[in-house]
Amino acid sequence: MSDFNKPAGIQIIGTQRSGSNLLRVILDQSVEISSPHPPHILVTFIPLLHLYGELDESTYKILINDVVNYVEANPVPWDGITINREWIFENSTVYTLYEINKLIYEQAAIAKGSKYWCCKSMANVHYAHELDAHSPNLKYIYLYRDGRDVAVSFKKAIVGEKHIYNLAQQWTYDQAACIKLAKATDGSRFFSLNYETLIVNPEAVIRKLCAFLNITYSADMLSFYNSNESKATAAAGEMWENLEKPIISNNTGKFHKELSKEEIEIFELVSQDVLRELEYPLFSSLTNTGLISDNAVEKYFNENELLKKEILKTARRSDLDKRAGHLQILRDIKARSLANAVN
Template sequence: MMNNGIQIIGTQRSGSNLLRVMLDQSAEIASPHPPHILVTFMPLLASYGTLDAVSYRQLVKDVVAYVNVNPVPWEGVVLDEEEIFRQSESYHLFTLNRLIYEQAAISKNAKYWCCKSMANVHYAAEMEAFGLQPKYVFLYRDGRDVACSFKKAIVGEKHIYHLAQQWKKDQMACIRLREILPADRFFSLNYETLITAPENEIRRLCTFLDIDYHPDMLQFHGSKTSKLTAAAGEMWSNLEKPIISNNTGKFLNEFKDNDLEIFELVAGEVLTALDYKRYALDADQRLIDAAQLANYDQENEILKQEALAVARPSDLENRAPQLQILKEIKSRTTCKVQSI
């Protein structure tokens, strides 16, 4: 089994697409835009039953179809279902995910494949037990700025309470993983340092990965992969621009009402653990009382619907093919249940 993977972990909206396209400028790394294979298909595995030759073949077909309609195309990568099935030494989604990413590396003749599905940190223990041992890059950003970014995005939670909970959960999973892995397999990268001292940070990362640094890594914005990604969604539009070195502390102006207090009540200890300054040390604990949470849940759902309502039509269109595949998989499951 090849362990030539790089897994970026943390929370989305932390500069992970920036890091991905920077790494993709290296001839030694294939870093395609992530279709989030594990996060999407792990919850669906029960519908395939016990994975045998028949059900695994269907899973391969579904996952390959899903990757092929990713909002940002995997240019130059041809995924042959039959070849992937034949190469699978076990009928497992982890195997399938690895083989698909390895195909991206083979297509580029690269040393590494790189997966930017940051929530895969929640499957890290299972991946390690399975025998997959990628190098992990923990990219972290001030969670309050992450929350600001998610509030404007087409995806993700929208209420500050839910955003704080998600960020806290993700960072804690990364910190726990850092504690148990050897130093040669775990690299911590701070977003704020990356955008203010990019060459130094990327050189450090290249040393960790044992690859050569190349100046093109900082000229990512002119690359084809950056342009394809920027064209596929409004929330990736900055990839066509050079690094925005002052893209920090936005929450100080953008947070409203009790946003700061709620975020720091939920995730303040994690902010401190990652060396971020806290501002609401005397926040009213009642802001996150159980009595408030039902209201926050309701507001979160309303805000999600509003985000979809104002989304750019092309962004929704780019996501529609993947949603259709998931709908078909779920409808097959429903039919199966009804026929029993």
Template structure:
């Protein structure tokens, strides 16, 4: 078993792009009694952009306010955390007044409640804050989950969240991959494990063995019965985009973009991120040129993206997704519209 120097909790951070099977991987890991892997409230992604609004966190009132707001975010997460967030206890446990420290303490509290040694965060956007995470003293084991970006784009188009135009989705997928490569170059192979989504669903036992070697675990076939777990059922109840989580692994869930994306969509994606697709062994479908898009074309993509996002917000089949996120949306609107403290 891996322990850090103080024999305390060991963090696992899943990185990459959402809609790459991260909830599937999280639920498989959560089957281990040694791992606490709950659905993320995306603490860093919500608060990092507005952190300046809290002022000097060395001042007790400012730090207390941040702690309270982070706790409020966890409490309105679409997938509920069975954890009593005692604000005073969290403040007491923080060894430094930083957002990363609050994030760490809350995950450690959940791990302690679960009687686990590892805690896992699948907020994949945390790849953008890995320098802060490392500088704060956290040394996570990073699992980089990679999926064909065209399938990622195809999946995003059917969900409530995220961008919707293929151009924007390709930009995000490429950026996330390059950022994850940066993590690898800075932390090394001892704390970085790349996993292909396609390998996870086609040969899960082989991938489990890779994870076992990486984390010194003993995950076995029982981990693949994640779909019977309470955590899986709670996640699936929170929206259409997670409905497959109460089913066994879908081994043929690849190449969906060929059915769901237009020829133009595929060409746009490959013009933006074709080099990264090829780097990861994904074959291109179009014989596009490498000419960059004009500002006029990009503006058109922006306009279409906004229309598609609006349509997703009004979609009837995403009603449950919207209802489960009402309180979270209200809180984020409140937090982001604060002008002064």
């Protein structure tokens, strides 16, 4: 495949629970963008790369097969997309996980006949240097939302941190990386938008985004909730049920009712600088610094682990079942590595 025919890449960055699936399905309504639900290839497999040893032809093919298996087990299927493992190997210019990630998404775009592939694994901001090396013209969309509302959403979700301190830490870490990348990246490749503006003025925001991407705006993009992709995503987990509905324009400021005053102050003590940089107002005095003392933080980490276990006990069985395929693949990879080590 010549470079001329290769689809270009879009990487959405930020923190999950910021409206990223909403943005993804909006973009996926364009014939010019293929934006399947993310299996989070990089964050899943980078910690496992040591199990493959040096990536030569043989081990690289094993890695390709494992990653494709993982994509095929995604809770939201990649409808109409068949991933060809041999094609990935033949089109790899280097043997790296980043190359596999890129070529999988390229296949998705080719299957749809799209100009762009779009990856919604927002934590990929932390691998931006490597992503740029593999896709020099990669465009970034930085989607951000008030971190206190992000925390409210994560507290109810089957994934992610659960204690307000840990949620504040994660949100701040992600936003700081995005802000740093924005300052280091040419404006022709970087677009920032906040969730609050998106849901109040969706057409204006999406038209501006389409202009940035040099694609045609379509009214179908804001009728995303009628699409098969939105329906399939909504059916795959309680976290995504709103994707079957039109945009909820007043879905902001929920933390005022759902977080305690102490939780808001903990979040703001941790995240105050980033909140200010992103122009979100603060609502606490920031004087009770004992809330983030070493002893308090140690307690929060212990509580966070307990809360993560508790959420799994109350999660819908269907949500857990849809994630079982991924968990089994990871168990098989680790078991295979252990067996090879013994032999």
